[in-house]
Amino acid sequence: MKEKVNKNILNVTPYQPGKPIDEVLRELGLKDVIKLASNENPYPPSPKVIAAISEAALEVNRYPDSGCFYLRRELAKHLNVSEGHLIFGNGTDEVIVMVIRAFIEQGDEIVIAQPTFMVYSIAGNIVGAKIKTVPLIDFDYDLEGMAKAVTDKTKIVFIANPDNPAGTYVNKDQLRKFLDTIRKDIVVFMDEAYYEFVYENDYPDSLALQKEYPNLFVSRTFSKSYGLAGLRVGYGIATKEIIDLINQVREPFNVNSIAQVAALACLKDQEYYDDILKKNEEQRQFLYKSLEETGLSCRKTYTNFILVDVADKKDIAQLLLEKGIIIRRMKAWGLDQYIRITIGTPEENKRCVKTIKDILEI
Numbered sequence: 032m033k034e035k036v037n038k039n040i041l042n043v044t045p046y047q048p049g050k051p052i053d054e055v056l057r058e059l060g061l062k063d064v065i066k067l068a069s070n071e072n073p074y075p076p077s078p079k080v081i082a083a084i085s086e087a088a089l090e091v092n093r094y095p096d097s098g099c100f101y102l103r104r105e106l107a108k109h110l111n112v113s114e115g116h117l118i119f120g121n122g123t124d125e126v127i128v129m130v131i132r133a134f135i136e137q138g139d140e141i142v143i144a145q146p147t148f149m150v151y152s153i154a155g156n157i158v159g160a161k162i163k164t165v166p167l168i169d170f171d172y173d174l175e176g177m178a179k180a181v182t183d184k185t186k187i188v189f190i191a192n193p194d195n196p197a198g199t200y201v202n203k204d205q206l207r208k209f210l211d212t213i214r215k216d217i218v219v220f221m222d223e224a225y226y227e228f229v230y231e232n233d234y235p236d237s238l239a240l241q242k243e244y245p246n247l248f249v250s251r252t253f254s255k256s257y258g259l260a261g262l263r264v265g266y267g268i269a270t271k272e273i274i275d276l277i278n279q280v281r282e283p284f285n286v287n288s289i290a291q292v293a294a295l296a297c298l299k300d301q302e303y304y305d306d307i308l309k310k311n312e313e314q315r316q317f318l319y320k321s322l323e324e325t326g327l328s329c330r331k332t333y334t335n336f337i338l339v340d341v342a343d344k345k346d347i348a349q350l351l352l353e354k355g356i357i358i359r360r361m362k363a364w365g366l367d368q369y370i371r372i373t374i375g376t377p378e379e380n381k382r383c384v385k386t387i388k389d390i391l392e393i
Contacts, residue, residue, distance in 0.1 A: 039159045046149050050357050064355040067373040067383055070195065070225075070336045072258030074310070074376065076293065077303040080259075083296035087289045095288035102286075102295045106266065109298050112238060115271045118278060119286045123224055123252045123265035128154045130187065130248060130267070132280040134218055135160045140185040142177050146196060146364035148222065151189045160186075170197040170330060170338075174209040181213065188213065191222040192237075193229060196364050196371055198332030203235035210244045218273070221249045224265075225334040227256040227308060238268060245270045253290075255335060256311075257297040257304055262290035311335050314374045321384040322372075325391055335374045342368055350390045356383050 033041070049068035056064055076084075099119045107114040120126035127150050135141065137159035143151045145164035152162045161184070165176040177188060193200040201209075206221075213219060221237050237249045253264040264286060267277070297304060318337055322329050330338040338361070341347050348360045348370050359371040372383065 037157070039157055043153055043156050046153055047363065049359055050352075052357070055352065055355070055357055059353060059355075061355045064357065065375065065379045065382065066357040067375050067379060068357045068359040068371070069260070070255065070334070070371075070373050071260050072255060072307065072335070073373070073379060074258060074307050076258055077297070077300040079300045079303075080293050080296040083292040084289055087292040091288060093288070095284050095286060095291060097283050097285075099286055099291050102264075102291045105295055105298050110238060110268065112268055113271070116268055116274060118267045118269075118274050118281065120265045120267070120281075121285050121287075121290075122254060122263035123222065123250050124150050124154075125263075125285060126250045126265045126267045127151060127189075127220070127222070129277050129280050130218065130220060131155055131158055131160070133277045134186045138184065140182060142180045142185055142188045144172055144177070144189075144191070144194065144197075146366065147189065148191050148195050149363070155187075167194075167197055167199075171199050172201050172205075174201065174205055178209060178212045181217065185214075185217055187218045187220055189220045189222065191224070192235070193225045193333045195225065195334065195336075196338060196361060196366065196369075198330055198334050198336065198338055200229055200231070200234060200333050202231070202233040204233070206235045206237075207240070210240065210247065213246070215244075215246050217246060219244070219247050221247060223249055224252045224255055226251065228311060228335055229333045230312070231333065241269070245272075248273060253294045253297060256308060257294070258307070259290065259293055259297065262287070262293055264290045264294045310377075311374055314377060314380050317377070318372065318374060318380055318384070321380075322387070325384070325387050325393055327387070330369075337372050337374065338366070338369050339372060340368055341370055344391070347387070347390060351383070351386060354386050354390075356386055358383075 052064045052066050103114050103117055131154045135158050140161045141155040142163045145166050155162050163180045165173050165180050241247045248269040250267045254260040319329055328340040351358055361369040
């Protein structure tokens with residue numbers, strides 16, 4: 032079968048997600064495991080979301096609304112955009128895949144940072160794109176370098192803002208300068224999965240910029256701050272022309288009915304999720320301070336995760352795992368001396384810090 036398969040997939044390294052809690056419980060025979068590896072919201076959904084899911088469960092014998100009518104209407108109102116400027120996907124991953132399927136042909140080029148979210152290169156390689164990578168400079172995007180990497184074969188430039196795993200963001204002046212240098216027939220894909228966690232005044236208003244730069248595509252998700260990672264709801268915002276083109280490759284019924292009502296309920300309980308964002312910020316500061324006390328160095332982040340430089344203590348991830356704490360090794364991103372810790376609840380964060388101190392014998 033290897034001779035018959037799409038040859039592009041033979042060079043693809045599949046994405047390796049973080050270990051689930053149940054797997055670690057089984058493998059290590061532990062009774063109490065916490066997961067701080069996949070940048071998830073550590074808090075349960077709001078009561079309104081739970082109620083909406085319970086009611087929707089009675090109708091799962093029916094296909095979902097393929098157009099996400101009610102979610103589309105409410106989200107358009109929430110974002111102050113036209114309903115026709117939205118497209119929904121089974122998580123942002125599917126939105127990325129749809130954009131690539133719509134615009135990329137064999138041999139076309141995609142420009143990305145290095146390191147960055149792996150799905151850009153994985154999805155691009157599958158369709159036969161040439162992936163051009165531009166290294167980060169001290170964990171910041173080299174937008175000038177990315178602009179220079181563009182050729183007449185470039186179709187898409189991906190910018191994660193803030194970036195995963197760097198945790199840094201591109202500010203509004205940097206983005207505007209970049210957009211001014213890029214051809215208008217290139218899709219500039221702004222992945223804003225973590226935008227709710229940024230409180231800086233110079234963070235760009237990408238939706239406002241779309242009025243000046245119609246080639247700017249923005250994606251967001253309900254997986255992170257809204258805590259619906261298990262239901263997979265992502266969405267894109269762009270001109271109606273771009274959305275209509277992407278709809279040509281969208282699978283029917285790609286967002287399930289429970290996911291749609293859950294996302295809709297999130298939008299109607301903003302106060303609950305605003306409180307979670309405040310908790311994340313408080314715990315971000317707690318982890319900065321506590322991890323620095325261990326002698327480990329933390330990168331400044333604008334997300335719900337922290338990159339920690341463990342230097343020569345590279346076995347710390349395995350030692351944490353053996354004590355029931357799942358964090359993320361960053362070797363796959365080329366960051367061998369780093370681990371990534373998702374910001375959890377106060378109790379989870381305290382346990383993580385204490386365990387690190389025990390391992391380091393502090």
